[in-house]
Amino acid sequence: MVGQKGVSYVLDRLIDGLVALACLIVVFDAILITVETLIRFFFGLASSELFEITEFTMLWMTFLGAGWVMKRNMHVRVDILTNRLKGTSRASLLAASYLFASAILLLMTYYTFKLTFEDLRAGITVAGVLRPKKWYIEAIVPIGFFLLFLKSLGSTWEVFRNFRRLA
């Protein structure tokens, strides 16, 4: 139990750190694009590099914040059926929902990790001006999915542990 709490604590702190990074990215994007727009407007100098960077940050922002959204239980659900059910049926439905979510998150962790690893081995670069290694950009996807999987697994465990109370 102590081990489980320890893992949960470390996971939550990691998620907090990643969301802080996502917050910095939002403000950074706003300032970066504003500066680029003003320079282009007043001096006629355009920068494709900045556009590419902001495109990459969109992916990073999404997956850096995904664990936080899961932690806050903010992912949008359609509760029409679960709200109408009671007792064992409701608890079973919730358990199935968490199991499905955990399963897909584990599968996506595997397949996105596989893609990232293959791109790392092949040394593929992103087409464009900056041409960074593709895996630098992709790496956040399996990391994000893995954190989501761990949080989802925790929630699944809670649902099964409290099944009787929920029912």
Place this chain on the structure above:
Amino acid sequence: MIPWPYAILILFGLLVFFMALSTPVAFAFMLTCFIGSILFWGGPDMLAVSIYSSVTSFVFLPIPLFILMGCILFESGVGALIVDTLDRLMGRIPARLSVVTIIAGALLGAMIGISGSSIAILGKTLFPEMLKRGYKNPVTLGPVVITGTLAIMIPPSALAVFLGAMGKVSIGKLLIAIIVPGVLVAILSIGYVLLRVNLNPSLAPSYQVRPIPLKEKLSLICRYLLPSGIVIFAAIGSIFFGIASPSEASALGAVACFVVAALYRKFSLGMVKRASLATVEITSMVLMIVVGAISFSRILASSGAMTGLIEFAKSLPVSPMVIVVATQIIVVFMGCFMDPASIVMITVPVFIPLIQALGLDPLWYSVLLLLNIQLGLITPPFGLDCYTMKALSPPEITVEDVFRSSMPFCALGFLVMALMMIFPSIATWLPTLMRVK
């Protein structure tokens, strides 16, 4: 090869099944895509590639930045300051506070890209004042709730960016096209309030307003309303005059909000932290849905379902307008159960290509769709804007009260939709004046 009707049945059936189980919408899309990728792509490896490429795009940048604008105005208290100024500027008119609420909603709508922020600002400022003055529910709850629709129908609008990005409709033109319908909703809402109060003056008891000298009025306008003009020009004017693309305009708007907050001495690191965190929460939640939804639309396209459906619709012996109305009825139905982002993700990849194939203007249709989807937020049983309003109301006001008061305003929204169907130029006229960027 699976015949297209079965492909549609399988893909949408799986999506509905997983959503009905209460699986988060983002993961319901991914589960469906996973099975769909095995059936139509020969394996999930392509799905991983699709996920990577889905949100790595400049067109999605206005979403977090338009949301950031709203969060800055809300967290810094600048939004409340603007509402207070408008309240002081308005003279003695019937249902004064209700009218001020709608006008303030329209003004905030020109600076805020999400519906919840407007409702929260007005629900915390003017709504308690209306209750204190003895205003009745029909002219208090409804006007605040409709400001959520105005926030989306007057640019900047995060939902319009979504819709444009998903439907491959010019985001700049869409943001400008929604202005006239949005303003029309505001005007009709004010008209409705004035009519109700005229018929039943007890709904909004009149009270003495301290007259403000012209000099003070001008001073208030210069000090509190003109700076908000900087934000409006940065976010909308820059697109209209071809100075910036929607992504650039969103960044200019966000930085302008920081500048305005600093001008009012409301800028602090704590405010930036709270605003950026709220932005990341909403953005990440929605873009996770986008990640699944884009792959879903790609699978739908490669399954042959879209081509089959379009050919089928074109062969129907009915006017294209009948199909437009049918698709809108589906959206009204979905609006009763689902959130706007999910509706956009599910319907846009199917409806926009269909409308284009029927020879109709996708820009006009997108405006129609956007208003319809937004009205879903004030229709029972799951109208999120009404629940936000309930959360800001005293305990004696029930959810039913909020829905009942919002219904006439919802009907006005549908009236604007009908007008747009009869007179498409309501939506298409303003974009023709733009300097295209």
